[in-house]
Each structure stands twice: as C-alpha cells, then as structure tokens.
Amino acid sequence: MCDEENKRALVDVSGMKKAVVRLAKSLGENAISLSDNLTDKYADNHLKLTSHKAIGEFLIQKAKSLAKIEKKLRQNYIDAPDVERIRIRRDIQEIEKEVRQFKIIGKAKDELESCNETLTDDDKEISPHWMDKFNELAKAHNEDWREELLAKALASEAKKPGSIGPRALWLIGTMEENLFHAFAALIDVCSDIPRRIFLSI
C-alpha cells in the first residue's frame, strides 16, 4: 500500500473504532470494561470483526443473565407476600425493558457491522441527553418499524454523533403508525435529485 492508502486505512480503522466504542458505551455502565477492551483490540489491529463479535457476545451473555434473573423472580413471585409481589413485578418489568433496549442495540450493532462507509475520526461523543432519550424510547414497547428506525438512529449516532438530533429521535419514538406509513409511502416514490424529492410533473 502506498502512503496515501495507508493513511486512509488508518483513518478508516480509527473512525470505525470510535463508532464501535460509542456503541459499546450505549450498553451502559456494565459495558465500560467492554469498551476499554475494544479500544485495546483496535490497538492490536483486530479491527471490525473482533469488536462486533465482542459486543455480540456481551449482548448474548447479558440476555442469558437477564433471562435467568427473570426466571428466578417469577419463581419467587408465587410464594411471595402481596407487598413483595409488587416489588417483584416491578423488577420483572425492568428486566423486560432492558431486554427490549438490548434488542435494539443488537440491531444497531448489525447495522454498524454492515457499514462500508469511510467514517471520520473525531473525538465527539454521543450526547448523554441523546443517549438518555434513546434508552427511554428503546425500553418502551415498539413496533418492528420503530425498532428498525431506532436501531439505525443509534448506529448513525455511533458513526457520527449529532447526525440524528434529539428532535428527530423524539419524532421516531413518538410518531403514530399512520404517519410512519404515509412517510414511508412518500419516500418510496421519491427520486434522488440529489436530495430526495417527490417530483410533481
């Protein structure tokens, strides 16, 4: 490889590294060691595959652990007194929320994994406010299309923080089914010139 290509490859590696680490951070405090580990792996030049695999494994482990806790809680629920039952029910609901959140983060990982773009190497981080809003929305009951949009929004933010503003995120999380289908139908017939435009002819 010539110097120019080497430089470009390094920027690619660095840009993708940061995107993956940002995604790992979205998994919360439990994943801090994971994001540190990913930074080391990138330093070792293990690049994309290892890192995505590490996040995938983390999510699988986390899902297994949550399923185990939920099973135990459900067993305890049967013998628990009324007051204790309320607490257990709340705990189960919290677990279900986390499962929904991790499912969307898993989809975001897949999205990032299939990314062939050249990512810019900057030190910007996803804003905590954006991340809080995302987590709140991702934990809710969501339709398939909304899950897809949320996952892609997270992947886009991981690639380029600030690319999907909080207002767009909020709209994704709150738009009604009718609005989404109307929007999708419009986009389906839009031409790229070069921005998407619905031509009136």
Added chain:
Amino acid sequence: MKEKIVVTGIDKPRPYSHLLGLLDDAGLVANMSNIAKPYFCDDKVLTSYGNEYAIVHFKKDYKINGLLLTEIGSKIGSLYSPRETDLGKTIYRDWLLSFDEDTALIRDISEQEKKEKKLV
C-alpha cells in the same frame, strides 16, 4: 399523481392529500405548496430512483418542482430503506423524458461509472 400513491399498513384507506397534511403537521415535509429547487446553466446533477441513474446536464437555469423533505424529514428518511415501486419508476422516467434538448441533456450512467461512484 399524488393520489395514486398507495399507503399500506394504515387502519383505513385515506386520500393521500390527507396523509400529506399529516406529514406537513409533523414537520417532515416542507410547506405543502410546491417548492422549486433551482439549478443553473451547466450544472451536472446525478439523479436516481432505485437502481436507475442518470446525469442531468442543464443547458439553462431550471427549477425542479416538487415536494421536499425538511431537515428532520431528511434525517428520518435517511434511516428508512425505501422500496422501489412502479409508480416511483414512472414518475422518475417521465421526469427525465420531460426535458427537451434546449433545457437539459440526459445521460445514462455506464456500469463502469456506477462502480467508480460506488453506486453498486
């Protein structure tokens, strides 16, 4: 043309003009009145619909009329993977055919160019 757009997955069929109203209210599309996007003489623009591409080389100043997505609409739209539809193809092809030689030259893109521009 707008009334021909089929919206699937909604509770009951509604006229598209009504749905456009929803999109406008939500701030996803720019003002409902037609918007003109200006191009200038000698501008060369890569245009596409689905897998069909063409370069439009304007021979004089020109305004494209249509409905534009707002910034927030563009952001959300960029997260959605559009499906190719016959209507979308027809609209795009008819638009390309609508140019006379004095207004713009239309050139298809070769397979080689598609590869170079990473369109495939």
